[in-house]
Amino acid sequence: MEGWPRLPRQMVFKEEHCPLGVNLHKLDAPCQPHAHDFLEIAVIFGGEGVHRTIRGDLPVSRGDAFILWPQSWHAFLDCRGLEVYNCCVGPELLRRELAWLREDPVAGCIFGDDSHAEAEIVHVKLTEDDAEVARGHFEVLLGLSEDSAFHRVERLGHLLLLLGLLARRFVAEAIAGRPRQHPAVSRVVQLLRTETDRDWTLRELAGEVALEPSYLVRLCKAQLGLPPMTYLARLRLERAAHLLLRTDLSITQIAAEVGWPDPNYFCRRFRAYFGLPPTLYRKQLASGGADRGPHP
Numbered sequence: 001m002e003g004w005p006r007l008p009r010q011m012v013f014k015e016e017h018c019p020l021g022v023n024l025h026k027l028d029a030p031c032q033p034h035a036h037d038f039l040e041i042a043v044i045f046g047g048e049g050v051h052r053t054i055r056g057d058l059p060v061s062r063g064d065a066f067i068l069w070p071q072s073w074h075a076f077l078d079c080r081g082l083e084v085y086n087c088c089v090g091p092e093l094l095r096r097e098l099a100w101l102r103e104d105p106v107a108g109c110i111f112g113d114d115s116h117a118e119a120e121i122v123h124v125k126l127t128e129d130d131a132e133v134a135r136g137h138f139e140v141l142l143g144l145s146e147d148s149a150f151h152r153v154e155r156l157g158h159l160l161l162l163l164g165l166l167a168r169r170f171v172a173e174a175i176a177g178r179p180r181q182h183p184a185v186s187r188v189v190q191l192l193r194t195e196t197d198r199d200w201t202l203r204e205l206a207g208e209v210a211l212e213p214s215y216l217v218r219l220c221k222a223q224l225g226l227p228p229m230t231y232l233a234r235l236r237l238e239r240a241a242h243l244l245l246r247t248d249l250s251i252t253q254i255a256a257e258v259g260w261p262d263p264n265y266f267c268r269r270f271r272a273y274f275g276l277p278p279t280l281y282r283k284q285l286a287s288g289g290a291d292r293g294p295h296p
Contacts, residue, residue, distance in 0.1 A: 019090025027079035047081035067122040184209040197259040
């Protein structure tokens with residue numbers, strides 16, 4: 001896999017007082033993995049492709065919408081006429097004008113806690129009506145002059161309306177869109193998330209929820225899409241990626257922190273999942289590099 005450059009903010013924001021950039025991208029070639037220091041909202045309005053993130057690969061089409069937090073990385077692959085609007089929001093706005101969103105009863109559901117790697121990516125599927133409303137906000141934002149303070153209020157207003165639409169959809173999907181999880185699966189998820197570094201075995205985990213190991217595997221595959229031990233490995237890898245970018249811990253320390261005390265084994269698992277060894281992952285996403293143009 002190629003290196004993952006960090007997108008320079010001067011290529012995204014023309015006005016530092018209100019760092020808010022909007023672009024429309026039409027992709028038939030891959031947009032390679034890249035990272036950035038700002039929040040990005042990306043919404044698909046046409047075509048097909050694959051969105052690659054720390055969570056893996058997700059096929060995307062019209063209506064798929066993402067919020068990616070600062071320091072996260074992503075790519076669009078296998079693009080076939082993929083039409084992507086993206087809105088980039090500088091961290092200054094998140095700390096100043098948008099800080100209150102964390103306390104909002106609806107927006108707080110997506111802005112409340114970014115302490116874990118999984119919280120760095122929000123995905124929703126917009127209805128056809130919501131997609132048209134979102135397109136309207138993007139078009140207005142794109143049309144407003146970015147380098148003039150005269151339009152600052154209007155730009156922030158349409159950004160808030162767009163975020164509100166995504167937040168309401170996120171809450172609606174959480175309430176009604178997913179089947180009720182089996183209590184044993186919910187308990188397993190809670191145990192693995194809170195004790196990711198514990199030396200779990202399948203039999204021990206099944207004993208915690210009083211089920212036969214084989215039945216627990218079937219339940220987890222049906223409701224999580226993964227067997228429980230594979231789910232645990234993914235949690236460990238996502239946590240490791242988070243620690244690589246957010247801390248100065250050594251590879252050996254991170255390996256132990258996530259539950260794999262053998263650093264060599266940890267490095268093999270990390271490379272198999274992310275396509276890069278952990279040292280290179282940290283170097284390329286933390287230091288960045290030259291970039292040739294804006295990415296979605």
